[in-house]
Amino acid sequence: MKNDEIVGLLKGNFGEAFRGSEELSGDLTVKVDLDRLHEVLQFLRSHPSLEFDYLPFMTAIDYSVYPKPKTKEMETKLKEAKAKEEKIKENEEKLKEAKEEEAEKLKEEIARLKEEVVKAKEESEKLKKEAEREERKKRFDIVYQLRSTKHPYDIRVKAEVGEEDIVESATDIWNSAGCDECEIYDMFGIKFKNHPDLRRILMPEDWVGHPYRKDYPLKGRKEDDEYLDTHLPEGQLKRPEHTRMP
Amino acid sequence: MNSVEETRRVEINMGPQHPSTHGVGRFILTLNGEIIEDVKPVCGYLHRGLEKLAENMTYQQFMPIVDRLDYVASMNNDLAYCLAVEKLLGMEVPERAEYIRVIVAELGRIASHLIWLGTMALDIGALTPFFYTFRDRETIYDMFEEICGARLMYNYVRIGGVAKDITPKFMEMLKHFLDTFPRLMKETDGLLTKNRIWMRRTKDVGVISYDDAINWGLSGPSLRGSGVNWDLRKNRPYGIYPSLEFDVPYFPEGDVYARYLVRLEEINQSVRILRQCVEKIPAGEYMNPESPFVRPMKKPKEGIALKDFVLQIRGVKMPVGEIYFGAENPKGELGFYIVSDGAGKPYRMKIRTPSFVHVFALPKIVKGGLVADIVSVISSLDFVFGEVDR
Numbered sequence: 001m002k003n004d005e006i007v008g009l010l011k012g013n014f015g016e017a018f019r020g021s022e023e024l025s026g027d028l029t030v031k032v033d034l035d036r037l038h039e040v041l042q043f044l045r046s047h048p049s050l051e052f053d054y055l056p057f058m059t060a061i062d063y064s065v066y067p068k069p070k071t072k073e074m075e076t077k078l079k080e081a082k083a084k085e086e087k088i089k090e091n092e093e094k095l096k097e098a099k100e101e102e103a104e105k106l107k108e109e110i111a112r113l114k115e116e117v118v119k120a121k122e123e124s125e126k127l128k129k130e131a132e133r134e135e136r137k138k139r140f141d142i143v144y145q146l147r148s149t150k151h152p153y154d155i156r157v158k159a160e161v162g163e164e165d166i167v168e169s170a171t172d173i174w175n176s177a178g179c180d181e182c183e184i185y186d187m188f189g190i191k192f193k194n195h196p197d198l199r200r201i202l203m204p205e206d207w208v209g210h211p212y213r214k215d216y217p218l219k220g221r222k223e224d225d226e227y228l229d230t231h232l233p234e235g236q237l238k239r240p241e242h243t244r245m246p
Numbered sequence: 247m248n249s250v251e252e253t254r255r256v257e258i259n260m261g262p263q264h265p266s267t268h269g270v271g272r273f274i275l276t277l278n279g280e281i282i283e284d285v286k287p288v289c290g291y292l293h294r295g296l297e298k299l300a301e302n303m304t305y306q307q308f309m310p311i312v313d314r315l316d317y318v319a320s321m322n323n324d325l326a327y328c329l330a331v332e333k334l335l336g337m338e339v340p341e342r343a344e345y346i347r348v349i350v351a352e353l354g355r356i357a358s359h360l361i362w363l364g365t366m367a368l369d370i371g372a373l374t375p376f377f378y379t380f381r382d383r384e385t386i387y388d389m390f391e392e393i394c395g396a397r398l399m400y401n402y403v404r405i406g407g408v409a410k411d412i413t414p415k416f417m418e419m420l421k422h423f424l425d426t427f428p429r430l431m432k433e434t435d436g437l438l439t440k441n442r443i444w445m446r447r448t449k450d451v452g453v454i455s456y457d458d459a460i461n462w463g464l465s466g467p468s469l470r471g472s473g474v475n476w477d478l479r480k481n482r483p484y485g486i487y488p489s490l491e492f493d494v495p496y497f498p499e500g501d502v503y504a505r506y507l508v509r510l511e512e513i514n515q516s517v518r519i520l521r522q523c524v525e526k527i528p529a530g531e532y533m534n535p536e537s538p539f540v541r542p543m544k545k546p547k548e549g550i551a552l553k554d555f556v557l558q559i560r561g562v563k564m565p566v567g568e569i570y571f572g573a574e575n576p577k578g579e580l581g582f583y584i585v586s587d588g589a590g591k592p593y594r595m596k597i598r599t600p601s602f603v604h605v606f607a608l609p610k611i612v613k614g615g616l617v618a619d620i621v622s623v624i625s626s627l628d629f630v631f632g633e634v635d636r
Contacts, residue, residue: 024567025333053460056572056581057598067587126566145570145583145598149460149476156570176463179606187297202290202635211298218302 003028006050006155014040029156037159038168044146045173050153052146055174058181060161060188061141062214074127081120088113138162140190144170161190169195187212219245254278262291268365268624269631271605280616285609292635300595304561305331305405306539313399315599316633318361319576321354324403326573329484330582331405334569340531343407344486349420349523350390350402352516357386358576359509366625367438370447378434385423392416406537417524424521431513439510448503452611452623455500462607465600466578467512468627471505473498478574492519502626538562561590577601577628597636601629
């Protein structure tokens with residue numbers, strides 16, 4: 001079974017809940033609706049010709065500062081391409097009337113322009129694709145990387161998750177999802193239901209905030225520093241000034 | 247009846263300063279007499295937020311930090327990261343560099359397994375193998391020092407190839423190592439494998455079945471110890487591994503002894519791979535000259551200097567998209583999931599580490615066992631806390 005067939009199978013079974021697929025250097029990514037995410041995962045796990053029985057990892061992505069599509073750039077690139085195409089036509093008309101020496105020059109110029117047009121069109125198409133993809137209403141993406149140990153397939157399943165949404169835990173399908181879900185809850189603040197033991201695992205249990213969110217500062221928050229400065233154990237040095245937020 | 251049983255239940259704190267947790271691991275054990283009823287792993291003592299740091303660094307800047315993940319197998323970490331970035335770029339690597347990479351990765355695997363063997367024997371109570379394995383590990387570190395100058399954090403494998411060519415002295419050392427090491431390894435093997443005390447401490451201890459091992463996400467030698475014939479070098483081949491001959495050892499018992507045998511056999515297979523590499527290694531480039539991460543050797547002119555400066559600050563622009571690459575490391579599958587928005591820094595990077603998953607599979611393995619066995623189970627899963635907490 002090839003990647004297209006897996007995509008076709010998902011499309012056939014889930015219809016509107018299937019939101020599209022992508023491929024980059026052999027990695028297949030499919031996007032589905034959050035409402036039917038758990039069903040999709042169960043389907044992928046139990047389908048006899050797929051059997052995605054291994055979950056290497058799951059994670060989340062905060063898309064809140066992802067660069068916006070460059071529609072203006074795309075338009076200007078298209079305009080440039082059009083102008084160059086017109087110039088090519090002009091030059092070709094000139095070519096019919098021109099003498100030998102000029103003709104060679106014009107031919108060279110036409111070849112150069114044609115290359116440029118092709119480049120500009122390619123770039124604008126790339127930008128167009130990005131622009132089409134970028135229509136997201138929710139902040140996070142939740143990502144499941146699945147693998148089959150019996151068949152040679154890998155697939156990545158993604159679903160959009162808002163800050164208020166509660167995701168159904170995948171621990172009933174793969175037990176290894178448990179620790180990753182804890183990490184996502186810890187680092188992004190996405191909640192899971194039916195999880196046996198959802199807790200902060202990397203940060204202290206009373207920590208405020210979710211560090212892997214894009215709005216969390218890299219060098220820590222000022223209020224945390226103030227708290228730590230006043231609650232230091234005896235003999236412990238304060239955090240040096242150059243490592244703090246300016 | 248219930249109240250009596252509840253009074254018998256005791257909670258014990260193991261770690262974070264416990265010699266056999268291999269770092270700063272902490273486990274809260276619930277005991278009923280000698281039987282373990284529940285284990286709750288607590289981690290985060292070594293948390294450095296590497297994934298957050300990666301978002302604020304260029305791909306090249308993040309290289310040395312990758313060394314700090316599994317700090318006893320830095321070469322393998324470098325290799326996995328470079329392969330992931332190269333997959334995103336779609337870059338090719340010269341053949342000589344591929345061979346050098348395999349050589350250092352397999353040496354790293356042997357070194358990591360030697361540390362595991364020594365410390366596991368030490369945890370269970372055999373002191374002698376520790377000195378034997380650390381003696382052999384020392385020769386490997388001497389070899390790494392010869393090629394890159396560092397003994398622990400190498401930063402040697404680079405995006406597009408390796409940092410330096412290997413020296414003739416290194417090849418001599420490698421050949422000498424391959425001649426002597428298998429004989430020295432037999433000494434350690436002879437001390438443990440058929441040892442009656444060793445077998446009683448490890449056989450039928452910490453059993454995990456075939457299906458459970460897959461479901462709980464075990465990887466690497468721990469997965470193969472449960473009878474799963476799975477090796478990313480064979481099943482999702484990368485580099486030049488398809489052209490090399492080696493076997494994937496796996497044992498169906500799923501206990502500590504099976505995991506021990508798998509790792510011991512893996513050392514032999516690594517030696518086999520190294521022998522082939524020494525024979526086959528071709529001459530040529532050790533770094534892809536077209537790699538955008540290579541800086542020109544000559545002092546650049548003014549206009550180019552500015553360009554070079556911008557390249558260093560903003561990073562090399564990468565294609566838009568997302569990839570995942572997992573490599574077979576000594577501890578298991580180390581994977582990098584990179585989301586790129588086209589800038590010189592990754593938009594998001596998730597590091598999938600084997601140890602993190604293994605720590606949280608531990609409760610499944612030790613539940614119902616004896617307290618004394620938890621130490622040997624922890625050793626057999628072979629986790630490093632630099633990797634767990636990231």
